[in-house]
Amino acid sequence: MFPAWLVGLRPRLVVVFVLVAFIAGLAASLAGYDSAREGMLTVAQDERGKLFRNQVSEIARRETVTLPPTQETLDDIGLAMPGGGPSLVAYGRLVATNSDLDPASIPAELRRRVRERSTLAFQRVEVRGEPQLLIGSPLIAGNGMHSGIEIYYRSDLSEPANFIDQLTQSTARTVAVSVLVAVLLGLVAARGVLRPVRDLRKAARGLAAGQLDTRLKVRGSDELADLARTFNSTAAALEQSVGELRQMESNARRFVADVSHELRTPLAAMTAVSDTLDEEAAGLDDDGATAARLVSTETRKLTQLVENLIEISRFDAGKAALRPEEFDVAAAVRATLAARGWAGTVKADLVDGLTARLDRRRLDVSVANLVGNALRHGAEPVTVELRDDPDWVIVVVTDSGTGLPPDILPHVFERFYKADSARARSEGSGLGLAIAWENARLHGGTIEAANVPEGGARFTLILPRRVTTEPKAVG
Amino acid sequence: MSKPGGASNRRTRHRRLAAALRRGTVAVVAAVVAAATAGCGIRPTSALGFGEPVSGNQGGYNLYLVHEGKVFGTLRQVDFSRIRRPIPSAGVEASAAPARNKADFAGPEAALDELFAGVNRAERAAGLTSELPGGLERVADVVVERGEPARVDLDQDPAELSELAVQQIACTLAAVRPDPTGGTRQVRLTGPGEVERAPVRCPDNVPLPRDE
Numbered sequence: 001m002f003p004a005w006l007v008g009l010r011p012r013l014v015v016v017f018v019l020v021a022f023i024a025g026l027a028a029s030l031a032g033y034d035s036a037r038e039g040m041l042t043v044a045q046d047e048r049g050k051l052f053r054n055q056v057s058e059i060a061r062r063e064t065v066t067l068p069p070t071q072e073t074l075d076d077i078g079l080a081m082p083g084g085g086p087s088l089v090a091y092g093r094l095v096a097t098n099s100d101l102d103p104a105s106i107p108a109e110l111r112r113r114v115r116e117r118s119t120l121a122f123q124r125v126e127v128r129g130e131p132q133l134l135i136g137s138p139l140i141a142g143n144g145m146h147s148g149i150e151i152y153y154r155s156d157l158s159e160p161a162n163f164i165d166q167l168t169q170s171t172a173r174t175v176a177v178s179v180l181v182a183v184l185l186g187l188v189a190a191r192g193v194l195r196p197v198r199d200l201r202k203a204a205r206g207l208a209a210g211q212l213d214t215r216l217k218v219r220g221s222d223e224l225a226d227l228a229r230t231f232n233s234t235a236a237a238l239e240q241s242v243g244e245l246r247q248m249e250s251n252a253r254r255f256v257a258d259v260s261h262e263l264r265t266p267l268a269a270m271t272a273v274s275d276t277l278d279e280e281a282a283g284l285d286d287d288g289a290t291a292a293r294l295v296s297t298e299t300r301k302l303t304q305l306v307e308n309l310i311e312i313s314r315f316d317a318g319k320a321a322l323r324p325e326e327f328d329v330a331a332a333v334r335a336t337l338a339a340r341g342w343a344g345t346v347k348a349d350l351v352d353g354l355t356a357r358l359d360r361r362r363l364d365v366s367v368a369n370l371v372g373n374a375l376r377h378g379a380e381p382v383t384v385e386l387r388d389d390p391d392w393v394i395v396v397v398t399d400s401g402t403g404l405p406p407d408i409l410p411h412v413f414e415r416f417y418k419a420d421s422a423r424a425r426s427e428g429s430g431l432g433l434a435i436a437w438e439n440a441r442l443h444g445g446t447i448e449a450a451n452v453p454e455g456g457a458r459f460t461l462i463l464p465r466r467v468t469t470e471p472k473a474v475g
Numbered sequence: 476m477s478k479p480g481g482a483s484n485r486r487t488r489h490r491r492l493a494a495a496l497r498r499g500t501v502a503v504v505a506a507v508v509a510a511a512t513a514g515c516g517i518r519p520t521s522a523l524g525f526g527e528p529v530s531g532n533q534g535g536y537n538l539y540l541v542h543e544g545k546v547f548g549t550l551r552q553v554d555f556s557r558i559r560r561p562i563p564s565a566g567v568e569a570s571a572a573p574a575r576n577k578a579d580f581a582g583p584e585a586a587l588d589e590l591f592a593g594v595n596r597a598e599r600a601a602g603l604t605s606e607l608p609g610g611l612e613r614v615a616d617v618v619v620e621r622g623e624p625a626r627v628d629l630d631q632d633p634a635e636l637s638e639l640a641v642q643q644i645a646c647t648l649a650a651v652r653p654d655p656t657g658g659t660r661q662v663r664l665t666g667p668g669e670v671e672r673a674p675v676r677c678p679d680n681v682p683l684p685r686d687e
Binding site for chain 1: 542551552601602
């Protein structure tokens with residue numbers, strides 16, 4: 001399998017650039033090389049051919065050459081060949097040679113050409129890997145008459161061959177250099193393409209992380225710039241939509257907060273009146289007493305609801321602040337149970353001597369809400385357990401009811417979430433678990449809701465033993 | 476279910492891409508190597524003609540003997556004082572194709588007589604032979620008509636001559652200037668009792684002297 005760096009855009013661009021440069025360079029070099037090679041060989045051959053002809057015709061004009069020739073005549077002609085190169089003089093079966101050049105080493109085609117077509121001819125051959133030029137000619141006597149003598153001469157072509165080799169090497173060097181340049185160009189081009197792509201990826205990640213004001217710098221007017229522009233407009237539209245939603249949400253929250261605050265004052269008066277009514281209920285007839293008690297109970301509940309709403313509003317507005325203090329957790333939990341009158345009904349299994357630095361009021365509220373919820377919706381016995389842990393304060397509240405249905409479990413901390421939709425009115429405010437959860441979160445902790453195998457619901461409050469973080473805004 | 480499917484799809488796609496890349500690379504490399512090796516160095520060539528053959532200034536008769544089963548042209552220098560009839564052949568204007576050396580003035584009969592005389596010592600030493608039987612003689616001058624094969628009347632039945640022997644006569648006659656075969660390279664032989672042999676042509680792969 002190819003590794004990532006081999007299938008990316010950059011290597012692909014580089015490979016394409018290199019291939020283009022390689023093929024183009026090679027094609028151009030080969031075209032030039034081929035014609036240069038042919039030209040050079042032609043020049044070398046022509047030159048040697050002319051030389052050969054001059055030499056041989058000079059010999060032919062000598063009066064010492066008598067025809068038909070004897071072996072001595074052929075030997076004389078062979079000796080007269082200047083340069084001392086390999087030569088072959090043949091007449092019938094008579095042969096004069098000064099080297100390994102014998103009739104068998106003359107290609108039949110060249111031989112036929114010289115003998116039957118009566119022309120001077122050459123042929124390039126390889127002798128032991130060395131390029132050689134074979135030149136052959138019939139010896140034409142005076143006035144175009146045939147002497148029957150054939151003369152062959154072998155000439156070394158290694159000099160032009162070496163030159164051609166050098167040409168090949170320089171061609172290879174040129175191609176290598178152009179490939180190197182192509183690699184650089186490919187990298188530059190890849191950079192030009194990849195930088196905007198990298199920017200885009202970073203910006204998209206920023207957007208996903210919630211930085212809605214992320215924008216790209218638009219460079220140039222190519223397709224990538226178009227993409228950046230589209231990204232920017234998309235981000236702007238997203239930012240606007242989300243901003244509007246947040247505005248609406250905060251408006252709604254402020255409205256709830258305002259309403260709660262506005263209800264406080266009349267509620268205080270109502271509480272005072274209902275307290276008085278409560279005290280006097282004994283003196284009233286049955287219907288009047290029932291009504292008075294009802295008003296008193298509902299007023300208390302309403303007061304509780306408004307208090308909870310104000311508390312939640314504080315969380316929403318980010319105004320909830322931690323006031324950490326050092327205290328004994330077991331004692332604090334016992335105090336909570338005692339203050340609510342649950343000391344007898346709730347079984348407490350608390351590790352003593354565990355101190356923590358937490359907001360005591362918020363711990364009190366959280367534990368009270370969890371226990372209250374267990375008492376209201378679960379079944380007794382309810383147990384509160386404080387576990388021993390070096391880093392965390394873990395308070396587990398378990399009831400013995402039927403547990404939470406699986407479809408309820410994810411929503412149990414939502415506000416006013418009714419586990420039983422048929423039950424229109426809950427005895428609680430519907431905000432208890434939400435407030436407990438917000439408190440835990442404010443501490444940097446959490447609450448986990450689960451069912452125990454025996455059938456009850458279990459809420460586990462987990463808070464850090466030492467609150468070090470600053471109180472953070474909720475939102 | 477969908478996940479492994481997607482992964483395997485991606486994998487096959489990758490593999491296909493890799494295979495395509497590999498195929499492409501191999502093809503390119505092969506082409507480049509082929510082009511490079513084809514263009515490198517000096518390759519052997521077939522025989523090529525190159526200008527005129529070399530020539531000297533010896534004179535004599537161009538006779539056609541036999542070497543390795545083929546008609547073989549050679550030059551026999553002669554002592555021109557021996558030539559009996561230095562006159563142009565009848566029926567051919569001397570100006571039409573000027574004679575080139577003293578041998579030509581002796582006419583085709585002189586060349587034929589040289590041929591009929593057989594190979595000399597030097598020629599025999601070089602492995603040359605003649606298919607013509609010893610003692611063969613012409614009984615009259617060569618009959619020359621324009622554009623017609625030369626006619627030679629022999630003292631023997633021409634049908635008994637080998638094809639090669641008749642080719643020797645045809646080539647030797649065609650090499651004489653002016654050309655007694657009228658450019659046909661052919662000879663018609665007759666013998667005693669009006670026997671006549673069909674014209675025989677000097678083969679095309681036997682070079683005749685060049686007209687310069």
